Amino acid sequence: MKSKIWLSSPHMSGREMKYVQEAFDQNWVAPLGKNVDEFEGAIQRFLNEDKFVAALSSGTAALHLALMQLGVGYGDDVICQSFTFSASANPIKYLGANPVFVDSDPVNWNMSPIYLEEAIKDRISKNKKPKAVIVVHLYGMPALMEEITEICNRYEIPLVEDSAEALGSSYKNKMCGTFGEFAILSFNGNKIITTSGGGALVTSTKEQKEKTIFLSTQARDSAPHYQHSEIGYNYRLSNICAGIGRGQMEVLDERVRQRRSNHEFYREVFSDIEGVNLFSEANTDFFSNHWLSCITINKSITTKTNHQLMQAFAEDNIETRPLWKPMHLQPVFKDCPYYGETVSEDLFNTGVCLPSGSNMTNDEKNRIYEVISKYEF
16 A cells, blocks of 8 residues: 555654753653743744743643633623634633634635624624634635724724634734734644644733733642632643744744645646636735645536545545534534525535645655546546
8 A cells, every 4th residue: 555645744853852852851841841931932933023922732722711811701602713623612612602603705715704793793783792703714824814803893802813723824924823812823733833732822911921821720829838719721831842842943934835835736736627726815915824735626617526536535545634614514513603604614515625744745746646637627
């Protein structure tokens, strides 16, 4: 059998071990130490904004703590992009709040400003003004941040960016993760850089960062004994994992270039194939890290389906995946309000995520090209 080509596998640089070894040598293996501090500082410098970063165990933990600090509680409404992974919505339920899902823009694939405002107006008319809006930069593509930020500011609703897939992406030269009151990052094994498992919360103030660290370390009060006045969580990133992150941050720019190079490879491959659309930036306002390169298949032009194409890849031991199944179609969220039409549903029914790892070799690209060239669209 041919070797497996993965969708997006971890890509180590070789620089990580010196920081991991340093943690062992100094016996700093707990969720504090130099690696944690330096990793947070490296992210802050990369974002190039007056922001603060708290390294955590996952992006999901970061979103949970963001919503907590925004006062989200039982029975509150939180608007969330429907076309996303479930981790964007699950923390809303952790707090006993109600997800309110919004459809996507057909070109940008992320939250539709039109349906966002429709949802806000309707919830306000029901005396249910949303406590927060969660927008996602899907597959590395920046959302329509100018319109979305304006709407949130006008209705005075805090904005949280789910930038789990978008580290290194920017909108109008402003980094994703710097638009909202809070933003979350993910360093899961399949992300553009990894700490094996981990995430971060980007905050707007030093006080918010300190509160995040407090809550993520079991909310222990300042006292000589163990005293707790709030419920806390075990969400802080370990010093060892942060060491991996320090090494990964040193090659982040290179990883972005490699992912964008993969996207250009797919642009050439599909340039002469009718019925296939490669998900790309609408204009120069958008700069995507192209964490994953994705296509949709136009069913009015070809009778072939996305699942048939994925099967052709699977037969060559190449991993692909469908696009995210929208949250409003998930059984666990079936009773939640939804505002929009069928944009996200249509994307799910026609889309494919293609192998996009920054460590993809020329030989692997040739295998991918052979499958596509032989496939009769």
